[in-house]
Amino acid sequence: MIEFHPGFVLLIGALLAAVLPARARQAVMILAPCLALFFVFILPDGMVVSHTFVKGLDLIVLKVDTLSRLFGMFFCVITLIGNIYAIRVKKRGESVGSLVYAGSCLGVVFAGDWLTLFLFWELMAVSSAFFILYSKTPQAIRAGLRYILVHFFSGNLLLFGIVFKAIAGQTELSILSETGGAAYWLILLGVSINAAVIPFNAWLTDAYPEGTIGGTVFLGAFTTKVAIYCLMRIFPGTELLIWIGVMMAIYGVVYALLENDIRRLLSYHIVCQIGFIVAAVGIGTELALNGAALHAYGNILFKSLLLMCVGAVIYTTGRRKLTDLGGIYKEMPVVVILYMVGAFAIAGVPLFNGFVSKAMIVSAAAESAPPAVGLLLNLVGLGTFLSICLKLPYFMFFGPDKGIRLRKKVPANMISAMAASAFLCVLYGVVPALLDQHLLFDVRYQPYTWSHVISTIQFQIAALAVFCIFLPKLAGKPTISLDTDWFYRKPLNAFIFFIVHVTISLQAKAGVLGASMLRLMAPILQEQAYLRHLGKIRHGLFSPIFCKDHYWFPIGTVIFMLLLMFVGVFANIFFHN
């Protein structure tokens, strides 16, 4: 039997997709994730593959255990579903991007040492940015650039932490919970940024709603769940995470209640659900970690189902604001039904998969966390029901009829991808035992007890009553809500503009001063050409206004030098081996 790294299967698939014609490309998009899933299942536990990178430093490219196999399985399943949804995408770049993105996520999941993790981490950041940039609207391009800057920042923090670990001679991935020290904090911060932990959540809610329709499904499924994987691998049982998770969850719920853009509303619920999982990782008991993994998988399934349904609404109506939508349920009944499956799943209605994982996390909280945690998590669940099961469908599908006619039909491939997700949401909800054998710990847990079911239903009845009373207050308003991205979009932006302006005007003033001093010496120099140049300066051709074209050459030179240096260093490393 040949064992092969599942991530590389997808990366090779990406290479093929880059050169093959449209038909064959579609086949690759379906077959590559299937093959990767196959390899995830046949890889034996404890298998390790490493390559020497430089002397004394081995890259452990593949290390298989229960946790990595579990997340590998999740990512392969959603890659397949997402690729079915996006199979008609015309742009070659998007198909290639999805496979590279998924491949790099699997790379992180199966990495056995810090440096391999970091390399795939960066590949993940770069390949995911294309899904935002490909939307091509000015907002999307600006959001995409902000997205990539935030991710490079998180990657750099991670790298700093890794350098500290490497100096200490520890290159293999290990559990760092409660160790303290620079490496601990840097790595925790780097991973937290990717997990959209508040206050670093703004990149997600800023960029995801601007992504392409197909791309948002991948974005919603991968980056944050990879970060969750890293938290589970490196920081299980870190108490700080309990409270951070609870705060995140409440934060997401509050913003979702205010939001008008349908995809941004769902993005805030990514933050909220990740908060749920982060809290579970912080609790760190066997039941909590099982619940965290299961909820991550659930979240991948129902959140992408919701994003796919909302994507179908945007695709067919061309509208993305609650204030512009309403009364379209008759036009797309199938989408409404599939959406409601996803909504019930995320809100944890009994018989859907969210119920099982939420019950596990809430039980774990009741057993081993401060009492308030369980209560607050229940409240968050109620808030989720309120915005995803009631507010969003009411104002998007039902509500006042805005007389919208669909521009096109929902294609069959989109429907089948959504149906596949919905099927899995129900399947794992009805037969939770299906996943038991893959989970991390052998903890017998029975979610369907009278106590769980009745209290969940009671919470949901309360939510419905609250919705009926506050209905007029919940309607979308044509506004945006400021989030922590404000700090780098307004004050920091103004500050950078100020610095650039001051520098340019100082430079210009110095130029004029220098020129007039040279002019004094002109009779001595007698250089005609130079004098002509001075004349230009005096007549104000060098204005102190910033013009980026002036800077192509100097900046380009610097980048070129940096590249040369990198090539030199790497050549040196390789030839010395």
Add this chain to the structure above:
Amino acid sequence: MTAKKGLIICAIAALLTIILEILFVQHKTYDWWHGFIGFAIIFGFLGGSALILVSKLFGKLVQRKENYYDGGDDSDD
């Protein structure tokens, strides 16, 4: 009108679940409220209302016009 209907349905359903709770549920009590009949309904109702009111109040602080970042009207900043 429909809101009223909704509330009546909620009330009936709530009563039903409370009857079921009394009949069948054996609570594991980690804290006192786990054994409190109908606690989820009361806590859910009060908590949910508080959530909406708090978020509306918070909205007053953070909500801006849609063109805020595109050099639009930010005089209320």
